[in-house]
Amino acid sequence: MQLHVERFRNLEPLDLEPASGINLISGANGAGKTSLLEAIHTLSLGRSFRGNNPAELIRHGENDFLLRTEVGGQSSTGTHRLALQRDRRSMTLRVDQENVARLSELARLLPVLALHPQSDDLVLGSPEYRRRFLDRVGFYARPDFHSVHRDFQRALKQRNALLRRGRNEPAWDQLYLETAGELEAARRAVLAELEARVDGLIDRMLPGSRLTLRYLPGYRQDLDLVEALRQGVDRERDQQASLFGPHRADLRIALDDHDARQVASRGQIKMLVVLLHLAVLDLWTSVRGEPAVVLFDDLASELDAGNRRRVLDYLGESGHQVFVSVIAPDAIDGEGDIQARFMVDGGQVTTL
Numbered sequence: 001m002q003l004h005v006e007r008f009r010n011l012e013p014l015d016l017e018p019a020s021g022i023n024l025i026s027g028a029n030g031a032g033k034t035s036l037l038e039a040i041h042t043l044s045l046g047r048s049f050r051g052n053n054p055a056e057l058i059r060h061g062e063n064d065f066l067l068r069t070e071v072g073g074q075s076s077t078g079t080h081r082l083a084l085q086r087d088r089r090s091m092t093l094r095v096d097q098e099n100v101a102r103l104s105e106l107a108r109l110l111p112v113l114a115l116h117p118q119s120d121d122l123v124l125g126s127p128e129y130r131r132r133f134l135d136r137v138g139f140y141a142r143p144d145f146h147s148v149h150r151d152f153q154r155a156l157k158q159r160n161a162l163l164r165r166g167r168n169e170p171a172w173d174q175l176y177l178e179t180a181g182e183l184e185a186a187r188r189a190v191l192a193e194l195e196a197r198v199d200g201l202i203d204r205m206l207p208g209s210r211l212t213l214r215y216l217p218g219y220r221q222d223l224d225l226v227e228a229l230r231q232g233v234d235r236e237r238d239q240q241a242s243l244f245g246p247h248r249a250d251l252r253i254a255l256d257d258h259d260a261r262q263v264a265s266r267g268q269i270k271m272l273v274v275l276l277h278l279a280v281l282d283l284w285t286s287v288r289g290e291p292a293v294v295l296f297d298d299l300a301s302e303l304d305a306g307n308r309r310r311v312l313d314y315l316g317e318s319g320h321q322v323f324v325s326v327i328a329p330d331a332i333d334g335e336g337d338i339q340a341r342f343m344v345d346g347g348q349v350t351t352l
Contacts, residue, residue, distance in 0.1 A: 001018070003069050004067070006065060007065040008035065008067065012346075014348075022337060027345060028345070031344045033326075037049075037116075038057070043067040043068075043069055044293070054087070080109050082106050082109060083097075111284060113295070116295070117302065122276065131249055138190045141283050144186070145190070151183075152247075158172055158175075159242050160241055163236060164240045177225060187249070197286075205278065209268075211255060218249040260272055270303060285320075296323070296324045298326070299332065300327065301327075312337075
């Protein structure tokens with residue numbers, strides 16, 4: 001990919017031509033190196049990995065920002081030009097100079113995976129974070145996942161509206177059950193694919209450890225959803241909301257048969273998170289046969305030297321385009337095959 005940025009965060013207008021392998025972005029805190037990674041993430045997903053307030057992404061004193069890229073060339077989908085322009089109220093998306101309505105059109109052509117200090121929430125955070133992670137894997141890995149997820153969300157929204165009005169509509173309950181079952185089946189299939197990739201990577205990333213993933217469906221596991229709804233009808237009526245189903249699901253991450261949140265060290269948690277994201281990359285490659293873009297913010301402080309080498313060696317072999325940010329240009333010297341180096345200072349990006 002190539003990148004054009006205007007009026008984004010503290011970055012000066014820039015045209016970046018990175019290498020197809022590992023790109024090292026260095027700069028002092030506040031210089032703009034994380035902003036550069038945010039711009040790439042925003043162009044794919046419409047939001048930063050540090051939050052979803054568009055006003056915070058617009059350069060001070062400006063009314064909007066503009067991001068453009070050209071992707072492909074060696075891809076089976078050919079070369080495409082993507083653009084995202086956003087002000088404080090609206091967003092315009094373009095693919096090959098034609099307006100498109102959905103961000104998924106950009107994410108499909110520019111798949112981005114980000115690792116950053118807040119990524120530990122995958123293990124330590126709320127179930128919502130793990131659900132979003134699993135669903136993003138599904139969006140990338142299964143062509144039908146988006147429609148399955150959308151249909152359930154629509155049924156959930158309608159059912160909640162009926163509960164707020166104190167109404168019971170068997171037809172909507174039946175649609176809710178059908179779409180919930182489809183989403184749960186799709187998530188379990190995605191998880192099985194992800195587990196297979198984890199098994200192939202764990203000896204390299206976490207030698208001597210065993211990682212297991214278990215889907216918790218959002219209701220008691222000794223019940224099916226029909227029975228959970230029947231037993232919980234009074235609670236749902238009182239709270240006027242759907243309390244059982246995929247929107248309450250979780251993903252249990254266990255290290256050596258114990259809940260990782262309880263037994264893993266800080267370093268192990270970081271490598272668990274990295275391992276799961278690398279498994280996503282492996283799944284993406286096997287399904288799509290195309291490279292993705294990997295963003296790793298503040299690598300040197302997130303991982304120790306031994307783990308950095310494991311990760312960078314893997315990424316260097318993977319064929320994906322990688323952007324790694326560090327404070328000092330020599331922070332990871334001798335670790336990984338760095339193909340291009342850039343310095344960010346005062347929002348200006350220069351090639352080293």
